[in-house]
Amino acid sequence: MNEELQLFSEDATEQLQFMENALLDAAQTGIDDDKIGEIFRAMHTIKGTAGMFGFDSVVEFTHIAENLLDEVRQHTIDTTDEMMALFLQCKDHCENLIELAISEEELSKELIEKNTQLVNELVKLMPNNQTDAPLQTTEETPQKQILSNRSNNDDTWHISIKFNEDFFTSGMDILSIFNFFNKVGEIIINLPVTNEIETLDKLDPLITQIGFELEFQTDVEYEDIEEIFEFVIDDVTLSIFRHDDLEELSKLLESQPDDTLKNLFLDECIYSLDELEKGKKTPEETEDIQEIREPEQQEPKTVKKTEVTTDKKKKNKVNKKEPQKSFSLRVDSSKVDHLITQISEMVIANAKITQIATDKEDSDLEEAVNILTDMLEDVRNGIMNIRMVQVEDSFVKFRRTVNDTAKKIGKEIDFVIIGGETELDKTVVEKISDPLVHMLRNSVDHGVELPQDRIAKGKNPKGRVELKAFPDAGTIVIQISDDGAGLDKEKLLQKAINNGIVNEHDELKDKEIYELIFEAGLSTANEVSDISGRGVGMDVVRRNIQDLRGVIDIDSTLGKGTTFTIRLPLTLAIIDGFLVQAGDTKYVIPLENIQECIELNDEYKDTMKGNEFINLRGEILPILDIKSYLNTQEDIQEDIQKDIEEDIKQRENVVVVRYADTVIGLQVDELYGEHQTVIKPLGDIFENVSGVSGGSILGTGEVSLIFDIPKLIEHRIRQD
Amino acid sequence: MKLESQNFTIYEVEELKEKFLEELDNNDNIEIDLSGIQKIDMPAIQLLISLKKSCAQKNKSFELTNINENIYKAFQLSGCDTPLGV
Numbered sequence: 001m002n003e004e005l006q007l008f009s010e011d012a013t014e015q016l017q018f019m020e021n022a023l024l025d026a027a028q029t030g031i032d033d034d035k036i037g038e039i040f041r042a043m044h045t046i047k048g049t050a051g052m053f054g055f056d057s058v059v060e061f062t063h064i065a066e067n068l069l070d071e072v073r074q075h076t077i078d079t080t081d082e083m084m085a086l087f088l089q090c091k092d093h094c095e096n097l098i099e100l101a102i103s104e105e106e107l108s109k110e111l112i113e114k115n116t117q118l119v120n121e122l123v124k125l126m127p128n129n130q131t132d133a134p135l136q137t138t139e140e141t142p143q144k145q146i147l148s149n150r151s152n153n154d155d156t157w158h159i160s161i162k163f164n165e166d167f168f169t170s171g172m173d174i175l176s177i178f179n180f181f182n183k184v185g186e187i188i189i190n191l192p193v194t195n196e197i198e199t200l201d202k203l204d205p206l207i208t209q210i211g212f213e214l215e216f217q218t219d220v221e222y223e224d225i226e227e228i229f230e231f232v233i234d235d236v237t238l239s240i241f242r243h244d245d246l247e248e249l250s251k252l253l254e255s256q257p258d259d260t261l262k263n264l265f266l267d268e269c270i271y272s273l274d275e276l277e278k279g280k281k282t283p284e285e286t287e288d289i290q291e292i293r294e295p296e297q298q299e300p301k302t303v304k305k306t307e308v309t310t311d312k313k314k315k316n317k318v319n320k321k322e323p324q325k326s327f328s329l330r331v332d333s334s335k336v337d338h339l340i341t342q343i344s345e346m347v348i349a350n351a352k353i354t355q356i357a358t359d360k361e362d363s364d365l366e367e368a369v370n371i372l373t374d375m376l377e378d379v380r381n382g383i384m385n386i387r388m389v390q391v392e393d394s395f396v397k398f399r400r401t402v403n404d405t406a407k408k409i410g411k412e413i414d415f416v417i418i419g420g421e422t423e424l425d426k427t428v429v430e431k432i433s434d435p436l437v438h439m440l441r442n443s444v445d446h447g448v449e450l451p452q453d454r455i456a457k458g459k460n461p462k463g464r465v466e467l468k469a470f471p472d473a474g475t476i477v478i479q480i481s482d483d484g485a486g487l488d489k490e491k492l493l494q495k496a497i498n499n500g501i502v503n504e505h506d507e508l509k510d511k512e513i514y515e516l517i518f519e520a521g522l523s524t525a526n527e528v529s530d531i532s533g534r535g536v537g538m539d540v541v542r543r544n545i546q547d548l549r550g551v552i553d554i555d556s557t558l559g560k561g562t563t564f565t566i567r568l569p570l571t572l573a574i575i576d577g578f579l580v581q582a583g584d585t586k587y588v589i590p591l592e593n594i595q596e597c598i599e600l601n602d603e604y605k606d607t608m609k610g611n612e613f614i615n616l617r618g619e620i621l622p623i624l625d626i627k628s629y630l631n632t633q634e635d636i637q638e639d640i641q642k643d644i645e646e647d648i649k650q651r652e653n654v655v656v657v658r659y660a661d662t663v664i665g666l667q668v669d670e671l672y673g674e675h676q677t678v679i680k681p682l683g684d685i686f687e688n689v690s691g692v693s694g695g696s697i698l699g700t701g702e703v704s705l706i707f708d709i710p711k712l713i714e715h716r717i718r719q720d
Numbered sequence: 721m722k723l724e725s726q727n728f729t730i731y732e733v734e735e736l737k738e739k740f741l742e743e744l745d746n747n748d749n750i751e752i753d754l755s756g757i758q759k760i761d762m763p764a765i766q767l768l769i770s771l772k773k774s775c776a777q778k779n780k781s782f783e784l785t786n787i788n789e790n791i792y793k794a795f796q797l798s799g800c801d802t803p804l805g806v
Binding site: 168169173174175178179182187189190191192194197198199200201203205206208209210212 | 730733734736737740741744761762763765766767769770771773774777794797798799800803
């Protein structure tokens with residue numbers, strides 16, 4: 001998929017999501033103008049962008065849906081629940097159409113039938129049933145320009161298009177763009193500018209040398225014309241102005257290296273010599289152009305082209321346009337990451353200045369540095385904030401999951417989202433989505449009972465599933481709770497014993513029993529449905545959450561329900577660590593992995609007896625000596641030699657770390673304490689160093705390495 | 721010469737450029753038979769315009785023949801029917 005198509009796909013997915021959110025919201029809280037506006041805009045945007053790629057099936061379908069939405073927006077018809085349901089179907093249908101269009105597949109028979117059915121239903125809802133006739137999706141059937149009935153207007157625009165030389169290879173088809181022009185309006189004259197095309201012997205056929213000058217008639221506005229180029233806007237040089245805006249015309253001509261364009265206009269009678277020379281208004285003399293407009297008001301216009309308004313009819317049109325566009329900005333996340341890296345380097349540089357100020361006892365400098373420090377902190381928080389998004393958008397998607405799942409198995413569920421405004425790092429939100437879907441399905445499938453069972457138990461026949469997010473002590477907590485049957489401890493334990501996961505004689509606490517559901521191959525659902533209960537799943541869920549440096553907890557009461565609590569770090573870019581030193585290098589150990597720190601005194605050393613184990617309160621604790629793990633033998637010998645020479649007696653410590661159920665001790669020299677740090681990726685050289693997940697720069701400018709505890713543990717366990 | 725492939729698009733232009741150059745060396749009257757072409761795009765149209773320019777430079781004639789409806793539509797849509805003398 002080329003870049004433009006990728007963009008289109010992403011954009012369309014987002015628009016469809018907007019649409020679905022608005023529709024689902026409307027189903028719950030009632031429809032209002034805002035929501036209709038949102039649905040309309042989404043349809044409109046999809047139509048526009050699909051048109052650029054020549055995805056006719058999508059354009060034709062969305063056009064009809066858009067027409068109806070437009071009527072709804074103008075309040076010429078009232079909304080009904082059926083209509084909303086129909087729009088939801090349209091949304092799904094669009095999704096299918098877009099998918100097929102992108103993969104360049106033919107429409108299946110069912111899809112064509114569905115298309116016809118939906119179109120008919122949409123048309124039926126139109127006032128007086130008099131809109132565009134239902135359209136076939138197959139390209140073969142010749143058909144009227146579907147939008148042309150909209151453009152009985154008197155506005156002619158001049159559009160000058162020059163392409164970047166690598167435009168052809170971008171994969172965009174210029175002919176499709178023209179085709180789309182003809183749907184938005186009508187190309188009256190299309191004048192290819194061929195003077196730059198070289199003769200065959202010099203031509204590189206992949207370099208774009210052709211340009212175009214269009215006379216285009218439409219009733220849409222400047223922005224709408226520009227929007228046609230939305231995905232290629234960086235690859236073209238455009239000049240769009242009303243035909244009689246001679247000032248813009250003269251600007252265009254002035255930007256030309258020679259008179260070619262001017263002569264072309266003259267030869268083709270697009271502009272008269274007067275118009276071309278004077279750059280101000282004269283009566284039109286164009287013969288070729290059928291529809292000539294009255295000259296506009298006489299005062300010279302220096303304002304933007306878009307502000308040119310003509311007659312009253314035009315003004316009405318302007319008022320009808322959508323009140324606002326979204327102000328959100330789409331930025332490559334790597335740019336934000338880059339900013340974060342730079343700001344952390346600034347923090348380090350600033351720390352040095354602070355040090356100098358203190359050393360010099362220069363109070364003025366100190367004061368200035370203090371201000372700078374505060375501001376840097378603000379900027380850093382601000383940048384971190386860019387990555388934060390409200391979880392709402394992502395959570396709302398789950399409503400459909402819950403509804404669909406419930407419907408499939410005949411359950412009634414009230415799905416409640418609490419704390420949608422809670423903010424979380426975008427990457428975390430994306431990655432947590434799949435596990436949440438899985439868990440919600442589980443809650444609906446296994447948690448909540450069937451309506452008749454609930455009535456028998458004296459519960460409300462409608463089950464309740466709650467998805468809640470809230471910040472708590474520097475982390476974000478996401479809870480999924482249901483008021484279903486709860487986990488059956490006995491059953492769980494029995495199953496685990498049967499599967500050999502737990503020994504029969506083990507005595508487990510309630511929590512430990514609940515946590516068994518995260519073990520692979522353990523499903524308590526007696527019957528495995530196609531929705532959940534295949535025994536893979538919860539273990540994957542837990543692993544996903546751990547990958548995000550999060551933890552998951554279960555609480556359950558038999559007969560009352562189950563609550564899953566996920567605790568996630570606010571962001572993946574910052575880590576709460578513990579700073580230690582082994583040899584010459586400083587390392588950061590993620591705080592959440594640390595269980596305790598102990599001093600490796602002689603008593604412990606005695607128990608080691610040359611083995612890499614110590615006896616920690618009666619338990620065997622495997623020890624990994626960081627110095628020998630990450631350094632060569634020679635380095636260590638050298639170190640020891642140096643220590644002996646300088647008569648330093650190293651104090652040795654052990655940091656006890658835990659991941660999942662495994663505990664090991666990391667033998668290090670120095671403990672420095674807690675340290676919040678910005679994670680930076682390491683270069684390619686470190687690619688094959690197992691056990692190090694990233695780097696971080698300390699206030700002193702030194703580099704410290706961040707340990708990947710699961711990998712270290714794996715390494716140590718494998719040694720045995 | 722008759723174009724053999726069904727498509728005359730960006731994927732074919734480089735190869736066809738070479739063929740056109742050969743044709744240009746060996747003939748005084750360049751005639752391109754488009755009867756088999758089902759699909760054409762802008763890089764192809766640009767190549768044809770370039771060929772026509774070369775013909776004019778060398779005082780050779782240039783003609784496109786057997787233009788089917790699809791191709792004619794593409795020429796019209798892009799306004800290139802006139803420069804190509806169609």
